[in-house]
Amino acid sequence: MTTHLPGSDRPADKVGGHWLLARAGKKVLRPGGRETTDWLLDQADVAGRTVVEFAPGLGVTARAVLARGPGRYLGVDSDPAASARLDDLLAPPHRAVTADASATGLDDACADMVLSEAMLTMQGDRTKREIMAEAARLLRPGGTYAVHEMALTPDDLPDVVATDIRATLAKTIRVNARPLTIAEWVTLAEDTGFEVTATYVTDMGLLDPRRLVADEGVFGVARIAFNVARQPDVRRRVLAMRRVFTEHRAHLRGVGLILTKR
Numbered sequence: 001m002t003t004h005l006p007g008s009d010r011p012a013d014k015v016g017g018h019w020l021l022a023r024a025g026k027k028v029l030r031p032g033g034r035e036t037t038d039w040l041l042d043q044a045d046v047a048g049r050t051v052v053e054f055a056p057g058l059g060v061t062a063r064a065v066l067a068r069g070p071g072r073y074l075g076v077d078s079d080p081a082a083s084a085r086l087d088d089l090l091a092p093p094h095r096a097v098t099a100d101a102s103a104t105g106l107d108d109a110c111a112d113m114v115l116s117e118a119m120l121t122m123q124g125d126r127t128k129r130e131i132m133a134e135a136a137r138l139l140r141p142g143g144t145y146a147v148h149e150m151a152l153t154p155d156d157l158p159d160v161v162a163t164d165i166r167a168t169l170a171k172t173i174r175v176n177a178r179p180l181t182i183a184e185w186v187t188l189a190e191d192t193g194f195e196v197t198a199t200y201v202t203d204m205g206l207l208d209p210r211r212l213v214a215d216e217g218v219f220g221v222a223r224i225a226f227n228v229a230r231q232p233d234v235r236r237r238v239l240a241m242r243r244v245f246t247e248h249r250a251h252l253r254g255v256g257l258i259l260t261k262r
């Protein structure tokens with residue numbers, strides 16, 4: 001049984017924001033919350049199908065997929081600790097794979113559905129494209145790629161504002177945070193072999209009280225509040241992240257996209 005929390009070997013002032021929130025007890029680490037995940041899963045027929053999830057993190061979506069009775073679930077995370085924890089959740093034929101999502105080593109056309117949440121945003125432009133191309137390679141024709149990411153709004157946001165928000169997010173979250181506008185996400189999807197068949201847009205409410213309760217439950221929020229209160233270095237960073245999300249809330253969204261492989 002592996003209980004090692006991803007990122008727990010890094011100091012609180014350096015670790016990526018997602019693993020910092022995990023250290024505080026947060027389980028849902030995506031910009032549009034469980035509501036966007038539920039919407040994505042409701043758009044696709046999961047029962048009996050082969051589902052590949054890129055970057056399952058703490059396995060919240062893995063559990064939701066398994067509850068829908070897939071034929072096979074494969075979770076691909078590049079973080080060995082995340083992958084090992086996921087493996088503890090899974091029994092054959094389901095399994096965890098430790099690999100980069102841009103080169104999974106899985107077979108061509110092995111999947112009916114690929115799912116990824118809160119992981120493309122943290123990649124540079126070339127890697128975003130490589131990961132989406134890998135999703136296209138894994139899917140059979142007509143298969144579904146369900147994507148959940150952070151978006152900038154409006155689509156005509158001036159470059160200078162977008163660049164400033166990306167830089168502030170990256171500095172605060174300590175990951176390469178590069179959200180795109182919804183129009184840019186759509187163009188990237190079309191360029192990598194997909195048609196956009198449905199879109200869901202919601203607030204980027206990762207640290208909003210209402211979303212925290214919806215995602216983590218009342219006891220979960222109490223646990224997070226307790227953990228944050230007793231770890232000053234974690235508290236400083238969580239508050240800094242919340243300040244940045246609040247400051248830029250008018251320009252940040254969570255977006256869900258259902259992409260169909262052409």
Ligand SMILES: C[S@@+](CC[C@H](N)C(=O)[O-])C[C@H]1O[C@@H](n2cnc3c(N)ncnc32)[C@H](O)[C@@H]1O
Pocket residue numbers: 018027028029030054055056057058060076077078079082099100101102116117118119122
């Ligand atoms: C912000 S967390 C999101 C976790 C989960 N999808 C969620 O929404 O709660 C980012 C996850 O992406 C994984 N990750 C980042 N880059 C990756 C890559 N290139 N290939 C596979 N996994 C990656 C990290 O290890 C981590 O588990």
